[in-house]
Amino acid sequence: MTSPRPFDAGRALALAAQTFEIEARALLGLAARQGEAFVGAVRAMLQCRGRVVVMGMGKSGHVGRKIAATLASTGTPAFFVHPAEAGHGDLGMLIGGDVVLAISNSGEGDELGAILPALRRLGVTLVAMTGKPESTLARHADLVISSAVDQEACPLNLAPTASTTAQMALGDALAVALLDARGFREEDFARSHPGGSLGRKLLMHVHDLMRSGDAVPRVGPGASFDELLREMTGKGLGFTAVVGEAGRPIGIFTDGDLRRLIERGAELRALRAADVMHPGPRLVRADALAVDAADLMERHRITSVLVVDADGALVGALNSNDLMRAKVI
DSSP, X not given: XXXXXXXXXXXXXXXXXXXXXXXXXXXXXXXXXXXXHHHHHHHHHXXXXXXXXXXXXXXXXXXXXXXXXXXHHTTOXXXXXXXXXXXXXXXXXXXXXXXXXXXXXXXXXXXXXXXXXXXXXXXXXXXXXXXXXXXXXXXXXXXEEEOOOSXXXXXXXXXXXXXXXXXXXXXXXXXXXXXXXXXXXXXXXXXXXXXXXXXXXXXXXXXXXXXXXXXXXXXOTTOBHHHHXXXXXXXXXXEEEEEOGGGOEEEEEXXXXXXXXXXXXXXXXXXXXXXXXXXXXXXXXXXXXXXHHHHHHHHHTOSEEEEEOTTSOEEXXXXXXHHHHTTOO
């Protein structure tokens, strides 16, 4: 190994710019290389009765793991199998009807080459992603997607750089085309990402977060002001609902309403709940998404909302603290 040259900050920045330029050109060149084979690969994966099994060695293997993860999270069941392990038993993970996406820039890797006959016997559809359309892998494949690049970003033109970037982009292109063809929506994405912020926002419902039962402050319209105040302070939500017939909310009384009454010097003990309530409270259904309740609060600049069932009866209460604890907002 030769001794390192003195560090040159300018040279480092110049090489970075050169890398970006080479890899950008490689990506732009991919579009012109795609055609019927790309369409056929998307169609095969869309109609696949099994799973998409991604394979690759070395850097192509690292890219393959990412492609498999992206496909799986966007509606296409997929997983990665290491080609070397496949030859020692992991081929049992494949079944007829699977689509195998084999990734190799050279298309001549020994590990992939050794299992190509076995893949054919399994009855899978073999899609090759390679930079060499005349390679052994390409000759055995049903479909060949070109990931060819004119040069690597490596100054020695040896280390996989632009070629792996091209592979990654092609994997993303396949995933995007597939999710579009499947009509994949935000809700579908959330279902495969329940632990993420999007999952919380799109999958969590009001009934998952609301206070219910005795925890919900409520009084009738004829309740005295003392009763109303005890209910509001005892439940600690800063408000109480006023409910009428069949338990349907007809009004709400909040801490803010109390402050305004005191400021006016009102004779509080002579008042009933119906006299002080704010009629027409904001309501949300228990089966609504929590993010919709958050949007309702934001639009009307309120911090709490009453929750009702399909018949309009009060079943719960929700405030902004509940939404923040659940990381919906």
